[in-house]
Every structure is written in C-alpha cells, then in structure tokens.
Amino acid sequence: MPKRDRLDEFSRRKGQGNLATIVTDLDKSSLLEVIDSHKSDDIITALKQQPQSMREQVEEVSVDMWGGFPKVIREVFPNAKVVIYRFHVQKIVNKALNKIRLKLDLKGLKNRYLLMSNSRNLKAQEQQELAGLLHLSPSLAIAHELKAELISIYESDITPLGGIRKI
Structure with a gap:
C-alpha cells in the first residue's frame, strides 16, 4: 500500500x-x-x-x-x-456564495463568474468589477474572503492540523 x-x-x-x-x-x-x-x-x-x-x-x-x-x-x-477532496469542499462553499449572490439579486453569468473564480485568475478589469460587486454587500465581501482563504489553505503545503487551525 x-x-x-x-x-x-x-x-x-x-x-x-x-x-x-x-x-x-x-x-x-x-x-x-x-x-x-x-x-x-x-x-x-x-x-x-x-x-x-x-x-x-x-x-x-x-x-x-x-x-x-x-x-x-x-x-x-x-x-x-x-x-x-478539495473539489467537494469548494463546491459547498461556492454554492453558499452563490446563494448570497442571488439573495442580493446580482443575477447574470458575469457576476457569478467573477465571484466563483479564483481572484488571481481574473484580468485587471475583472478584478475591478469584482471589487465593485463586493462593495455592494459586506456579507458578500466576507463570504468571498472566506472562500479565498479556504482556497489558499488547499493550495499551500500546510498540514491537515495546520489547515484546521487556520480555519
């Protein structure tokens, strides 16, 4: 094994x-x-x-x-x-983030794309658009920040215990 x-x-x-x-x-x-x-x-x-x-x-x-x-x-x-698996955790996080987006009536594929994407993969213009979206709601901004922090844990070489502590 x-x-x-x-x-x-x-x-x-x-x-x-x-x-x-x-x-x-x-x-x-x-x-x-x-x-x-x-x-x-x-x-x-x-x-x-x-x-x-x-x-x-x-x-x-x-x-x-x-x-x-x-x-x-x-x-x-x-x-x-x-x-x-990261995929399963991220799927749940994205679903919750999307639920907040819809409650705020921020419909449209562009808004969904901006919120669900890894921020560092966005072009400069898209990052500005994302910042504008996040400025509309403190709840949305916090949820997006938590999503980004979770991604950073998965992308690091931190131990499982270290990841739990960071969360």
Whole structure:
C-alpha cells in the first residue's frame, strides 16, 4: 500500500445507483483496487485482505464527503488522516456564495463568474468589477474572503492540523 490513498465511488451504470469503490495511489495516480460495492462493511472486508503491516503505513486517505468513508478509514488504516477532496469542499462553499449572490439579486453569468473564480485568475478589469460587486454587500465581501482563504489553505503545503487551525 502507498502512503497516500484515495477512495472514491463510481456508478457502473449511469443513473442506476449501481456503485462500486475504487482505491488509487495518490502519489502515482494509479489504480490499486476496484471493490464491487459501496457499503462500508464490504469495503472494509475487501481492504482488510491486505496485510495489517501494509495498511498501517498509509498516512493519508483522501475521500469525498460520504459518511461511510471515515468508518472505513478508522477500521482499515489506523494511522491515516482523513482528507476531504478539495473539489467537494469548494463546491459547498461556492454554492453558499452563490446563494448570497442571488439573495442580493446580482443575477447574470458575469457576476457569478467573477465571484466563483479564483481572484488571481481574473484580468485587471475583472478584478475591478469584482471589487465593485463586493462593495455592494459586506456579507458578500466576507463570504468571498472566506472562500479565498479556504482556497489558499488547499493550495499551500500546510498540514491537515495546520489547515484546521487556520480555519
């Protein structure tokens, strides 16, 4: 087992709910295993077929926000930290930011684009437009700033504990 794994589910048939679980090596971006189930107990049983000494070497397991993954990690990888995929966290943050935008009646794809984009990827003119939007509402400005701080945590080489402290 590698030191950094990723657990994820996928549907064998789109829209059918026929889920399986994949295990990948994050460092090598290679597939390690496909488990023909997405039930915690089945995943645990399959992963425990690996020797305990190998499973103890895993330091980090990256997962989405499905509630069953923490149980799997505790049972199978006793020394691993759980890391939630950035994509899933950022999706929730963007959804909340978008909700504020809509409550303020700031409709339009341009406004959405400006708020959802990473500020440093915006051109100078777009950054000015964003500043104008944020000036309209303190709540929107705070929410956008918190989003930017969260992105900076994910883009840094900070430890999970350091990230929690920063939040």
